[in-house]
Amino acid sequence: MEIEITRGLSIKQPWLQLIIDHYKDIEIRTWKTPYRGWIVLHSGKNFDQDGFIYLQSKGYFKDMMIGEFMNGYILGYANLYDIIDFKNKDHFMKYKDRHLNDEQQFNNKQKGFILTNIDDVYPMRYKASLGLFHLKTPFKIKR
Secondary structure (H helix, E strand, C coil): CEEEEEEEEEEEECHHHHHHCCCCCEEEECCCCCCCEEEEEEEEEEECHHHHHHHHHCCCCCCCCHHHCCCCEEEEEEEEEEEEECCCHHHHHHCHHHHCCCHHHCCCCCEEEEEEEEEEEEEEECCCCCCEEEEEEEEEEEC
């Protein structure tokens, strides 16, 4: 079955790599969308250096350097299944093993984009917009 994907989500590295590697299936945002369905996973052009240092302190990416991450590429796809509206810090921390974010980042605005059916693709350079964006041409996958 062929699926046509028309939307994408731009995510800063190294967070996207955790999704692609199946360590993370909830992406944290401060906004929500009514959209549910297939999206491509795009690595944003900016790198989260503080996030990288935090993740290394937790045991991720111990043998990697910042320059090894791919920025500005479609690296995978997933199904945006649902969105959690975190009620408080305890609710946020209940899902910590799925989003991996530092509890100090919680400010009562976080939403959790639940991603399912995550898979990688051969990296494709792509200039995207921030957030959830429309693709210039549909991305086709076989499932």
